[in-house]
Amino acid sequence: MREEKVWELTVIGGGASGMSAAISYQKCLSRNGEKKASVLILEKNDRVGKKVLATGNGRCNLSNRDMAMEHFHSHQEEFPERVLSLIPQKETLAFLGELGILTVNEGNKLFPMSKNAASVVDAFRFALETDQITVETSSVVEEVRRVDAVGQKKLFRLTLQDGTKIFSHALIVACGGACAPSLGTTGDGYKILSSLGHKVYAPKPSIVQITTDSAVPRALSGMRMDCDLSLLCSGEVVARQFGEVLFADYGLSGPAVFQVSGEVSRRIRKGKLSAPMQVSLCLFDDETCLTLKEELSSRRKTFSDRPLEQLLLSVLPMKIGNMILKTALNRPLSLPISSLSDKDIDQIIYTMTHWVFPVSGTRSLEYAQTTIGGASCEEFSSDTMESKLVPDLYACGEVLDVDGDCGGYNLQWAFSSGILAGRSAAERFQEDDDAN
Ligand SMILES: Cc1cc2nc3c(=O)[nH]c(=O)nc-3n(C[C@H](O)[C@H](O)[C@H](O)COP(=O)(O)OP(=O)(O)OC[C@H]3O[C@@H](n4cnc5c(N)ncnc54)[C@H](O)[C@@H]3O)c2cc1C
Structure with a gap:
């Protein structure tokens, strides 16, 4: 890469939002009859879309039919x-469709038809090639400065x-959270944006395991159950x-806990x-x-001589059943069922x-699927994703x-915000071009 080249657009981060932004930029120019611009993606990993590969247990749950806003969180909810x-979702699905990604639903969750995250990354890679977007992998951006x-x-x-050193007219920060x-997201985007004057809310883990000081989960480690889970705060x-x-x-995991x-x-x-x-x-x-109350009362007679540890036979897995009995009764389970x-x-x-x-906290960011916090939305335009502090600077996705x-919901956000950032940067590029 030669130092003196000035790119029209550079995107930091080749994840879901960064790739969407770069492709959306080129597509917007083409739609408006312009020729493609020089666009560069800088990706820290040795390949793009590494995190996408890990999504949905390798199946890539890329959106949801229930798009109620209560599923998205921010200090600026209106953003x-x-x-x-x-x-909206309809537009992102059309965008993905143009890349060749068809979707199917499983309940409310949307997946690629292949149910295979690798095929989503492939579709993005092919589109980057078609749209003449240069991708530099194993390229870690350490510093960004605005220069004359x-x-x-x-x-x-x-x-x-x-x-x-790389020079660019416009910049999209899509470094993730x-x-x-281990997938490349070590909070670099926060450092870059704060060095350019942006406020960053401290990152916290979400979609993560909950920790507890209770010894019970450890004793039942590896066991799972369908439950109706309530989270209580001060009762x-x-x-x-x-x-x-x-x-x-360490405590509790699984989809209900993540949620x-x-x-x-x-x-x-x-x-x-x-x-x-x-x-x-x-x-x-x-x-x-x-029904269970009647059954247990009846077992008091039919199983009267058996030990208590056989009371919940086939009602619950033995280990879980015995833990429930210990918690409820606080006496030896060798006693007969007739003692109930x-x-x-x-x-x-x-x-x-x-x-x-009792909840003691959550596991760390290392184990989480998404980040709460990040660069404050207050300092970005929700119409364009452009910074209100630094012209030609955009951000999208989890950063x-x-x-x-x-x-x-997180991939939906990455796609929507990425598409908007790319489109807005392209429109700005055209405005500037028309003015010259
Ligand atoms: C295990 C797991 C499963 C998940 N499953 C789902 C799911 O099924 N559905 C869902 O909606 N969401 C899921 N998520 C969340 C979702 O993957 C992310 O929210 C989404 O990928 C964020 O997109 P992004 O483009 O903002 O960031 P990322 O996809 O994280 O991409 C950011 C990229 O920037 C690169 N980068 C960082 N710093 C630098 C730097 N200094 N220089 C150059 N490059 C840099 C990183 O290497 C990375 O490739 C999951 C997350 C995890 C960890």
Whole structure:
């Protein structure tokens, strides 16, 4: 790469939002009858789209049919709302369709027809080639400066880790957040944007496991159950989710836990929960509980001589059943089932519907699927994704202070914000071109 070349557009980050932005830029120029511009993507990893490959357990859950705004979070809630109204799901699906990515739904979740994340990355790679976008992999941007250029508008000067300098008229920062650092996202975008004057909210993990000081999950490590999960803060239910819960050495995992984990993260200040929190698991609905109450009363007679540890036979996996009994009864399970009182049976049913775990926090960003916080949206235009502080600077995707729930909302945000940033940068390029 020669030092003196000035790119029309440089995108830092070859993830979902950065690739969408670069392609959208070229497509916008072509649509308006312009020839393609010189566009460069700088990607830290040895290939683009490494994180996309990891999404949806390799199946890439890329959006959701339920696009209610409650699934997106930001200190400026109106920001994602506006962006998603300008580039709604319909438009992102049309954009993906143009790249050859067809979608199917599984419940509300949208996936590529192939149910294969690698095919999504391939479609993006082929489109980058078609749209003559230069991709430099293994290129780590360390510093960005705004510099004067003789007889021209100011330029961006990017310095790579190996000392290479790159000059560009416009810049899109699409470096992602700070979660899953093994996939390249180590919060570099925050450093770059704050060095250009932007405010950054401290990153916190979301879609992540919840930790607890209780020894119970460790004892049940590896076991899973479908539950109705309630997250309580000072005794009040602040989130509820039905789904699978997985017990692990550190606490609780699984889709239902991921979905409410952001609520825990948001309540952690200076490493501590701002108020006591608990996860309460309900294993059975009211109707099943009535049947179970009758069944347990009847087992008191039919299984009278058997030990208590056989009471919940086939009601729950043995290990989980015994843990429920220990919690509910607090006495040796070697005692006979005939020793149960009516009150004991009520207590067992109560424990199965209110199985409470004190929350100590969440696992770290390393284990999270998305980042809460990031560059403040207040300093970007929700109409264009352009910085209000630095002209020709744009940001999109997870680097911004927007996070979505589990279920395809983060990729939807990456696509919508990337498409808008690319389109706006192209329109600005044309305006400048027309003016000269
Ligand atoms: C395991 C896992 C599973 C997930 N599953 C889903 C899912 O099923 N559905 C969903 O919607 N979301 C999912 N997500 C979240 C989703 O992948 C991200 O929110 C989304 O990819 C963000 O896109 P982005 O372009 O903003 O950032 P990224 O895709 O993270 O891309 C940023 C890119 O910038 C590069 N970069 C960073 N710093 C530099 C630098 N200094 N110089 C050059 N390049 C740099 C990185 O290497 C990276 O490739 C998942 C995340 C993880 C970790």
